[in-house]
């Protein structure tokens with residue numbers, strides 16, 4: 001096994017690489033490939049597609065079996081092609097910014113002259129991968145609620161769409177829980193908006209601790225939160241709702257040296273064939289308002305058009 005470890009630094013890399021590619025006058029193919037990669041790789045903002053294009057084009061000239069990329073800081077390994085015993089690994093850097101590790105795999109030894117050519121070509125990946133990372137970060141930020149760090153309404157809707165598709169395709173149960181903090185306005189009115197913000201943050205932390213790991217919580221807006229309960233039918237969702245309701249009501253939230261006894265009104269909707277994100281949210285919302293109108297601190301599950309109250313009324 002061979003391991004070449006090197007750092008590819010992007011400082012003016014493209015200019016120097018393009019100069020070296022052109023200098024290799026004897027190798028018109030390499031130069032042409034370099035320029036082709038440079039323009040084609042810029043066309044995508046997705047790591048998978050960038051690497052697949054790179055692998056496909058480069059494999060036409062070099063016997064490369066696979067390429068992997070571990071993006072920093074999230075180190076999920078993306079593999080195109082196959083891992084093989086012979087490999088050459090590179091750290092990708094742009095100024096002081098380390099943004100990933102790239103590894104080339106081959107079934108036979110990589111020769112020094114091949115490595116030199118490949119390193120030249122690898123330079124074409126730096127800007128596209130960095131742009132892709134910036135784009136992904138921007139997408140992530142646009143789906144995150146800045147106050148609580150939870151996913152926001154957009155993230156929730158996208159996830160719910162996916163969960164509905166899975167529930168529909170595989171005939172799996174799915175439930176949606178909508179929680180609205182009771183009389184939250186009085187927290188703001190009495191203690192100020194900043195304390196209200198602290199209470200919301202602590203409330204969202206509490207939800208995170210109360211959830212099953214597979215259940216994601218989101219801030220739907222204001223003092224409303226949503227939990228998507230995967231693989232959960234109405235009965236299970238009601239058990240979860242009661243557990244969460246009880247835990248919220250028994251917990252004292254302390255913010256700015258004041259104690260708050262928070263309660264929440266909870267509406268549930270269980271997936272029915274033909275449901276959309278809107279229809280599930282609407283049913284959970286109707287169920288939640290039924291509890292609000294009764295004074296809060298309870299849950300209600302909406303099934304079909306009937307509202308079934310937790311106490312069985």
Ligand SMILES: Nc1nc2c(ncn2[C@@H]2O[C@H](COP(=O)(O)OP(=O)(O)OP(=O)(O)O)[C@@H](O)[C@H]2O)c(=O)[nH]1
Nearest residue numbers: 181182183184185186188193194196197222223292
């Ligand atoms: N501090 C803070 N308050 C918020 C935020 N978003 C919404 N609110 C407040 O949440 C309160 C919601 O008030 P209402 O809709 O009357 O609801 P409520 O007082 O909880 O009453 P019920 O829902 O009927 O129990 C308002 O005072 C909003 O200003 C936020 O990000 N931070």
